[in-house]
Amino acid sequence: MKGIDLMALAALARRLFGTPSDRQVKRFQPKVAQINALEPQFEQLSDDELRAKTAEFREQLAAGRSINDLIVPAFATVREASKRVLGMRHFDVQLIGGMVLNERAIAEMRTGEGKTLVATLAVYLNALEGKGVHVVTVNDYLARRDAAWMGRIYSFLGMSTGIIVHGLTDAERKAAYEADITYGTNNEFGFDYLRDNMKYSRAQMVQRGHAYAIVDEVDSILIDEARTPLIISGPSEDRSELYVRIDGLMSIIEEGDFEVDEKHRAATFTDQGIEKLEERLATEGLLKSASLYDVENVALVHHLNSALRAHKLFRKDKDYIVRNDEVVIIDEFSGRMMPGRRYSEGLHQALEAKEHVKIQAENQTLASITFQNYFRLYKKLAGMTGTAATEAEEFGDIYGLEVVTIPTNLPIQRKDDEDAIFRTAEEKFDAIADLIKHCQERGQPVLVGTTSIEKSEMLAELLRKKNVGQMNVLNARHHEQEAYIVADAGLPGAITIATNMAGRGTDIQLGGNLEMRIERETEGLEGEAREAKIAEIKRTIAEAKEKALAAGGLMVIGTERHESRRIDNQLRGRSGRQGDPGHSAFFLSLQDDLMRIFPVDSMDSMLSKLGLQQGESITHPWVTKAIERAQGKVEARNFDIRKNILKYDDVMNDQRKVIFEQRLELMDAEDVGETVTEMRHGVVDAIVSRSIPPRSYPEQWDVELMATEAKSLLNLDIPAAEWAAEEGIDAEIVTQRLVEAADAKAAEKREKYSADIMRQVEKSIVLQSIDGLWREHLATLDHLSKVVGWRGIAQRDPLNEYKQEAFELFQNLLGTLRERVTQQLSHVELQIRPEPQPAPDLSGLQQTHIDPTTGENDAVGDDASIPTGPLKPIDPKLLVGVSRNAPCPCGSGKKFKHCHGAF
Known part of the structure; x- marks a missing residue:
């Protein structure tokens, strides 16, 4: 009873005060009124005067105004430009969506409400700062389409647009990132970041920072795909x-x-x-x-x-x-x-x-990052999708993003049926086939969502046996025709079977998609012939739309429930766009994967009570609610898995930031001689500490180890036994002699090859050594994360154990780096070539983005040696962004470069 009372009270509160999204939308209404008030004034401006607004806004920003001060005039400018260039006027709810995107939030807008156009408002506004805006899409097709389509608005207003897709050269990528607005896929942006941090100079890097990004289909990219890290790997x-x-x-x-x-x-x-x-x-x-x-x-x-x-x-x-x-x-x-x-x-x-x-x-991991940690690099992040509310907690916890539901431009008229549940899959598919045939006979377009290629083709075969007419099957086998198949899904009597409708990008419009029809059917036509063809297409679409509307609009049929409610909502949301009528229904059976792997408690007894017989279905709110609860449990479990993966990746991410920032600092330095000298002196200290025990007599020294290591690491032949026999000798004198000899050897090499050449060689060897050790470190952390969980049996927190060991491994990496760089520079002999150092060849590397639940890449282990002395433990987050000459955050009183920043 208490539960019912609480639910009733919550519903009453929502009616009285509105949801958080309602309050947010209400907050933006005054600005919408101001933008609308400017419309008559902006309609009077010439094209040149409207274009000049961009320079005017940039001058105002330079004079001290903020981005938020310019929302009203900037949005009014974009709306007017869109009317002139695309013939599309932003609705009031789209203006609200643009304001949400500007406020580090997610705009949840139903399918068909024009998210692509909404993005232009926030994109233009934030591009005025000149730091670059990234618009992230789920595939290359959408990146190209949206950049070409919306790019007309930006071009009209004097802004440049770039596209990042697979197969571009570094020069093409750099030019695209230099544009005011850059469209691209999540994978390409992430891989470019990883590749940039494998380059040897700033000039070779393509990205110029992470100021602001809008992620389209944000739930797909930041939640579904965030379970899979981006990995760059090389062959083993x-x-x-x-x-x-x-x-x-x-x-x-x-x-x-x-x-x-x-x-x-x-x-x-x-x-x-x-x-x-x-x-x-x-x-x-x-x-x-x-x-x-x-x-x-x-x-x-x-x-x-x-x-x-x-x-x-x-x-x-x-x-x-x-x-x-x-x-x-x-x-x-x-x-x-x-x-x-x-x-x-x-x-x-x-x-x-x-x-x-x-x-x-097989491949060895060379660089890796999760989408969570890549997108958290952006100083300002926003997203848009048709389905985000069910994952609002995760967006808030992981990314600090609030979800705001934007009202539809016109009231929704779609009818959503309760789930129909059958005992067997065979009975379920027979019922689906009968419904599809009935819809086709009365001219109603049908969209059927399946969960696999196998089931989509099985259903298509069943429909053919029942003499159902023409149908289109949309799955991975027909990926190339995807946009055209979706565009025709709203024709009267059309049957479209799709494996999934998430992020398809092409709108299902009743009667057909006008833009796609024009693109297909007017190719090669010009002038009056083209205009006549367009008029004919418009007339045909209008007639077809009337027939589809009379038949009830788009019928959406789900053949089973997905683990995530969002995927189901994405399918359902394809019907009833822009106030059109529509219908949706889900058909389930007890043999479905969700029901079998994640059984709903007492479902069998519930169905028995409701009187389910062979060949019949039960449609009841109890069943629908029970299945939604099962989905909620699965979503919660998946969230916990992602959160746990992220906790471990955060440890590596802190170290990744330190390594990448140190690389940038080294790349920017004219001369890394001071760093190399510090490394060499550190190696001398390590040799002495390993061969001369504290407070020991010369006869207790390991002179053989000292001589061997001096030869191996410093390329020095030293009379270690003779030194140990000298009167009054101690560790300090030995250290001084080794330092002097090693410095003299380095000076000799500098004299032999010239200071300029040695500067290039030193920088190259330091960067290559960092990269090699970082790869080995990644492999070690990967292996550690897989076995550390067993320590929970010994009542020890696996995450704390992982953090502690990862920090020790990172210290080992720095110790090994000192030795590797010193050893290579001591032994290197050069063949003088006038050509500058080429960029590293990354063409043979493989990019993968895999689900962590399927495992990580094979790689070799870590062979790091123990550093000379223990450093004070410190949270790696405190090391990010520290200048090498600043005091170390650990409180030792030393400079960072002589303490935790030492190589």
């Missing part, structure tokens, strides 16, 4: 033959030899399976010792686990397809192919062996 050794041999062993694996946990996407061998494998592996000479789990067989276990997952967890035409002799991943949210992306930890190679296609070499 080829193990193709081993993958094939391991794949052959899967034929002997039977029920009882393994266990599968679909909920956590895990598969493991049972003791019975292990015994069977050990026997076969020993026969084939692959087992290096008696037990599969001996340390010598670690790599073999890894390959066997990958093969098991490939066979028992990953399904062809659902998780991946085989195309052109390649295994291509299918995104579980968008249903699109992802060429270029590869699963790691040998999983992709195991899938290639399973499908008998060419096996490509």
